[in-house]
């Protein structure tokens with residue numbers, strides 16, 4: 388309620404997602420805010436407690452740069468959890484890594500399958516994609532645990548794929564022997580780029596099982612800390628100018644290098660993943 392009032396007093400009704408963190412709530416005595424984060428004079432959370440963008444609440448959504456380093460104070464954050472744990476105790480929030488799906492013997496842990504699937508699918512004879520029965524629509528299945536904005540550009544990608552791009556996707560699926568599944572409305576979604584499955588759950592010869600996994604799922608991807616490095620910008624490989632020309636507007640990419648990838652349908656590191664959909668002029 389407080390939250391609505393707060394927004395109502397500002398010029399714009401900036402609507403936050405239902406999963407957004409509560410605002411204007413009192414900070415309990417047991418909680419210590421980290422350096423650089425401040426409560427308002429009544430000891431409550433404000434936008435500026437967490438966000439380093441001035442007058443965020445008065446801005447229009449399209450004017451907010453969610454990819455700015457200080458969008459979340461102290462950022463960019465490699466793991467969102469680390470941001471949360473500055474205020475919250477780690478323990479109660481520790482989450483089940485549902486992607487650890489094989490036991491020590493390499494057998495599937497069925498309890499993990501049933502988190503997303505209505506029934507455990509047959510790994511030997513994977514069902515057709517439209518026969519897979521998930522507990523939630525595919526575009527929502529990841530969001531209980533992950534945010535809609537788990538990383539830069541994820542939200543910008545939940546878009547419908549145009550005809551030309553669809554042709555690229557189909558060609559890439561064929562070329563690499565993989566799947567890049569879209570949601571029911573033809574939008575890019577999390578599992579378009581990510582496999583939800585630990586490598587080995589589905590036969591790696593099967594298109595749904597073929598994936599990039601440089602490391603274990605427990606470890607997660609690894610980044611080199613060369614953010615905003617001039618080397619990156621100079622790197623022709625990224626072909627940013629072409630992309631900007633195509634889109635007719637400036638584009639911010641993730642200025643950090645991937646050192647190791649996991650749960651990816653194709654490697655992003657060398658651009659293969661991006662090229663499955665985007666065509667750049669050579």
Ligand code: HEC
Nearest residue numbers: 403404407408410432433434436437443444453534536537
């Ligand atoms: C306790 C910390 C915290 C407070 C307080 C907070 N936010 Fe956020 N906000 C977050 C986090 C965390 C995210 C998700 C970032 C991500 O996914 O990378 C987020 C995301 C957002 C986003 C983009 C995604 C979305 O849900 O639309 C907007 C816009 C936003 N916040 C605005 C606000 C405004 C306006 C206020 C004050 C009314 C506010 N935030 C207060 C932590 C906070």
Ligand code: HEC
Nearest residue numbers: 408409412413414415420424432436467470471473474475
């Ligand atoms: C600046 C400190 C701060 C940060 C950073 C922060 N929180 Fe909170 N959070 C609070 C406060 C204060 C409350 C309200 C008091 C309470 O419930 O302990 C709260 C409440 C919550 C609640 C309970 C909400 C409810 O409706 O009961 C959850 C869940 C939560 N936070 C998760 C997160 C997650 C996930 C993140 C990271 C994305 C995060 N918090 C980051 C301060 C913070």
Ligand code: HEC
Nearest residue numbers: 488495496499500503508509510513514516519578583595
């Ligand atoms: C985090 C959610 C999630 C978990 C956990 C999960 N799956 Fe899936 N699974 C999906 C989604 C989404 C699809 C459809 C898209 C795809 O094929 O990747 C799918 C598809 C499949 C398919 C069909 C692949 C195809 O497209 O032909 C098989 C087989 C499968 N899962 C087996 C399993 C098994 C076995 C487990 C447990 C060890 C498991 N899944 C755990 C989300 C999950």
Ligand code: HEC
Nearest residue numbers: 482483484485528529532577578581583604605607608650
């Ligand atoms: C039950 C909660 C849960 C669900 C549902 C879930 N994840 Fe995760 N996921 C995790 C946890 C926990 C991690 C470990 C890292 C972390 O805490 O962020 C993780 C990590 C990841 C990673 C990073 C790789 C790694 O090994 O750390 C990717 C990519 C990912 N998830 C994609 C997905 C996708 C795509 C879906 C939906 C098909 C999904 N997740 C559904 C809990 C979940």
Ligand code: HEC
Nearest residue numbers: 465529533535537541544576577580607608648649651655
């Ligand atoms: C256009 C492709 C694309 C889409 C769509 C996408 N991701 Fe990612 N995601 C990536 C790339 C590239 C990485 C870098 C890590 C890697 O290559 O292993 C990544 C990394 C991650 C990580 C690990 C972050 C870390 O630093 O530990 C998580 C978690 C994740 N994605 C979840 C999601 C979820 C949830 C969605 C849907 C809301 C999503 N992704 C949509 C391409 C994508």
Ligand code: HEC
Nearest residue numbers: 543544546547548567575579580638655660661663664665
């Ligand atoms: C499965 C298809 C697909 C993959 C894979 C993919 N993209 Fe995209 N990308 C899209 C779609 C769809 C859009 C939104 C429509 C548009 O702007 O063309 C988009 C938009 C973008 C944008 C513009 C975002 C904005 O600001 O609006 C950038 C930048 C981008 N992609 C970069 C990448 C990079 C870098 C990779 C590889 C890590 C990648 N994409 C992988 C489909 C994809």
